[in-house]
Amino acid sequence: MKQLYYDIEKCLGCKSCEFACAVAHSKSQDLFGMIFEESLSLPRKKVLSSKGKNYPVSCRHCKEPKCVEACMAAALVYDSQNGMVLHDERRCVGCWNCVMVCPYGAIRPDLKTKIPIRCDRCKDKSEPACVKACPTGAIIWQEELILYTK
């Protein structure tokens, strides 16, 4: 299963990924169209900085997702085939239980649309928009790494 990895030495903190993410999740799929849309498209990713280094933060698609456990509407479900947490907007009531429990703070509550905003890995596209947009190749989209720990 593919995962997103980040090469911290390469990330400039330019936020191209945030931008591309917002565009990819807008209705018009284009920057100029997007700014005129009724509800502003929000990025699913945030580049945060600590000690001079930049770290893009977004949903981990946890294997034991706390948000799915907490979802009292069964709108969030874990799709084990694709290793992804999916969200069904039609079922969502905007109770924010998912925001309450996500251990990465990776869900942004969109109070206007009452929909939790989180990374969907651009599931309908061949690869996530952030990967394509990163000018330095700091975002890596590849098969899951197996960490060898001693």
Place this chain on the structure above:
Amino acid sequence: MKQFVIIGNSAAGIAATEAIRQRDKTSKIIVISDEDYYAYCRCLISYYLAGELKEEMILYRSKDFYENNNIELYLNRRVLRVDAKKNHIVFEDKSKLGFDVLLVATGARPKFPEIKGIKKNGVFGFRTIKDAKQLSGLLPVTKTACVLGGGLVGLKVADALRKRNTEVKVIVKSKQILSQMLDIEAAHLLQERLESNGIDVILGQDVTEIIGNGDIKAVKLDSGKIFGCSMVVVAKGVSPNIEIIKEAGLKFNEGILCDNFMQTTVPSIYAAGDVCESFDITLGKTTVNAIWPIAVEQGRIAGLNMAGDKLEYVGSVGMNSIEFFGLPAISLGVYKVKEEERKAFEELVYLDRKAKVYKKLVLKDDILLGAVLVGDIKNSGLYLRIIKERIKVSDFKHKLLRENFGYLDIMHHLKEKENLYIHRSKAYV
């Protein structure tokens, strides 16, 4: 092959069946419910009542869930008691069912105060889809309602009734709404929002009598005041459904006592959800934390352990998330400090009344114990993690309430070391 019996077809029961099936594809699983309904999202019955969700949208699992997972479902069957010595349960019709491992996930039911008129027609609890349907059925002829209790369920039902054009009064015994999850400041903000949307809130008064012959006419308060209404919804908390185990020899207080493996004091019997009492991290003792996410969490752990795992539960943290008319609020752990204990605690507070943003963190010796968040809830999951992992916040305490506080501020303090951030210069996998 074992026979797993699960009493309860809701949050905890379903999580347990899924966990058992994850480990054990062949053993027999029997799920029992005294309701006549497939597992549904209990917390959504108010949305159903409000007319915001259709019935099929509140089913928790698809209709073929039971068949696909090879689960036998007994609906509309009430269990009378558990016999722990003979390893069987007894149904209302006196028939018996044996088990190798049993899960008691019977949840809770509304408490009805002992006041005059409480048994009258037109007085409802609000716990089941059946309750919601009965209430809904009366709405065409009912234009005024009184809700007794200003907790989460009471306010949700009031919200729903309001949305169905009913005049609603919420009568609250305490000096504030949501006294089980918010402090007074936060409660004020929410009450304002409810009132500006047409829900009347009466604080500090209790109902002493429900008046009417046949149909309900009014409620009488302890102040002597009388409010006319033709429907009463009682939402004054819930009590765990423990009657079926009272003679079985399991230990119980308010709820069934469980250890960190969700096992009761009888090894072949587990419990999870609203019916059980388990360790609470911020209180440091066992308690009932009757909320959906915890019922699922506990059900999953119980299920895995019933199927042979040895997974330990770190314990729960009392919490809740609500939103009324666009104003969200979340409460985690210790949300209020008693006046006499003030000295031992530290409170960090951010308040912007105009913007309706209020954030309060409760600490003791630089350990975060709780939070109340209104209007701006985005970092709630991070606070919860800090609370659960009991991280000392001394290094970043000043950042906790800042607008840009985020995952990076706590990353290096966490138990888990993630592998998605690669420092090429150091390690290459």
